[in-house]
Amino acid sequence: MxxxxxxxxxxxxxxxxxxxxxxxxxxxxxxxxxxxxxxxxxxxxxxxxxxxxxxxxxxxxxxxxxxxxxxxxxxxxxxxxxxxxxxxxxxxxxxxxxxxxxxxxxxxxxxxxxxxxxxxxxxxxxxxxxxxxxxxxxxxxxxDGNVKRVLTRYFAIPGWPGQTTISNQLWELAxxxxxxxxxxxxxxxxxxxxxxxxxRSKPTCDICPVSGDCVAHRLGHEKLYPESKPKKAKPEKSTIMLMVVNQFGEILLEKRPPSGIWGGLWGFPEVLGLDQVKEQAKEKTGLQLGDCDFWQPFRHTFSHYHLDITPALSFIEYPDSDTNHFIKDGDSLKWFPLATLPELGLAAPVSKLLGKLQKAL
Missing domain, CATH: 1.10.340.30 (Hypothetical protein; domain 2)
Structure with a gap:
């Protein structure tokens, strides 16, 4: 059109x-x-x-x-x-x-x-x-999404706007x-x-300046446009977030790779498998954890999958204050004072858990 x-x-x-x-x-x-x-x-x-x-x-x-x-x-x-x-x-x-x-x-x-x-x-x-x-x-x-909604309704354009042919049509009209x-x-x-x-759900067509020429409105089909993206079941993943605290009140955080989910943010070291937490933690961080207190799991949903998170709190102690020597070499793992965290980029679940830790300890 x-x-x-x-x-x-x-x-x-x-x-x-x-x-x-x-x-x-x-x-x-x-x-x-x-x-x-x-x-x-x-x-x-x-x-x-x-x-x-x-x-x-x-x-x-x-x-x-x-x-x-x-x-x-x-x-x-x-x-x-x-x-x-x-x-x-x-x-x-x-x-x-x-x-x-x-x-x-x-x-x-x-x-x-x-x-x-x-x-x-x-x-x-x-x-x-x-x-x-x-x-x-x-x-x-x-x-943007607002313009797509206005145009697909005004011209009653069927199909999901993310499809190439429909997207091209909308750009031409715009x-x-x-x-x-x-x-x-x-x-x-x-x-x-x-x-x-x-x-999206409750358009107020009675105050719209172009409703008189809107095809979807004339047909009473406003809610049919734009068509939604075909839904697919989101896959489910799980992880264990290690909340490791030393005797100096410091929390161990890991800087994530620059790309991917939460890229470049600081978060807790993560492992898989409840029955191998200590072994995997040792391999990942170089630390020998004590007993872990597993907190209530919760779900964080991304646009393309669900992530089930199990927080695991563990306390470790050292004979001296130079704790940085005990974690693996590299810039990805670092101790931070839990009570006075510096300005860091933190994913929402990590920030939430840190807040709970600060209140609990």
Whole structure:
């Protein structure tokens, strides 16, 4: 489906821009002082995360890293610490990498084209379009979940939007509908419309500025669009997290590899198999654990699998204070004072368990 009538496209943008002027969101933190940096941070944080969740993280992040010149040289642990709790940590690692590239390759100035923005780590076509349109006034379409929902309902487009053919169709429509003027406001209102009016489960079509021309609304089929991704049963995995505390009140943490789940974050050393905890702990850390106190298992769910976690608390003692000599060589294992942990990037389950430990000990 394509739009051939230019008048129709102008009518669409005029209606929703008029709605934006009267009802759109204009007081969000990243809507003030709209620099490419501030818009970029917000767009990355808003991927897969709701606005209400993002706001305090955004405010804390830009207070510490107000521009690329403060973010680029920062230590990865501090960047991940300010991201802890937002999830999808590859976003933070890519953010850090992109900041370094902007400083090194563009002297701290974000490139002024969608194509060049897309060359930066973690920036896809939609994010690049949002940065370009909102902060630079460049005409560029976007395609986040809100826009997909508005367009699939407005045109009653069947199928899962993640399919290549449907995605291409949506991008074509988005490009045709994007006006040549007020591009930043148009980008914002398309996101606002999907987030506050054309909602997933309870769309408020009676206040939608384009409901009169919406095919799904005319048919009474709003909830049929967009179609969901075909569901697959999530696999289940399990792990034992070793919470090892020494006589100095220090907790043993391990820095995870830079890629993969919780990449680059600090967490507890992990082993498998309840009947071989001490043997595996010795092999992994070099430590001979005492008896373990196994806490109540709990489940942490990722987008693609369930992880069942069993925390295991063990206390060890040494004859002198130089405890670092007792763990395996390398930078991945390190003792930290439990009572006054430094700013580290921590996965949500690890942060939760550390909080319980601090209260219990």
């Amino acid at each position: 394509t739009i051939k009538d230019k008048v129709t496209t102008q009518c669409f943008s005029q209606k929703i821009l008029h709605w934006f002027d009267h009802h759109g969101r204009k007081n969000l933190p990243w809507q003030q002082n709209k620099t490419p940096y501030r818009v970029w941070i917000s767009e990355i944080m808003l991927q897969q995360t709701q606005v209400t969740t993002v706001i305090p993280y955004y405010q804390k992040f830009v207070a510490r890293f107000p521009d690329v010149f403060t973010l680029a040289p920062a230590h990865e642990d501090e960047v991940l610490h300010h991201w802890s709790g937002l999830g999808y940590y590859s976003r933070a690692r890519n953010l850090h990498k992109a900041a370094k590239a902007v400083v090194a390759q563009f002297e701290g100035e974000f490139p002024k084209s969608v194509e060049q923005l897309m060359e930066l780590s973690g920036i896809g076509r939609s994010t690049a379009g949002a940065i370009a349109s909102i902060s630079m006034g460049i005409r560029a379409p976007i395609m 490009d045709q509908l994007t006006p040549d003027h007020r591009t930043g406001d148009y980008t914002q209102v398309m996101m606002d419309l999907g987030a506050t009016v054309c909602k």
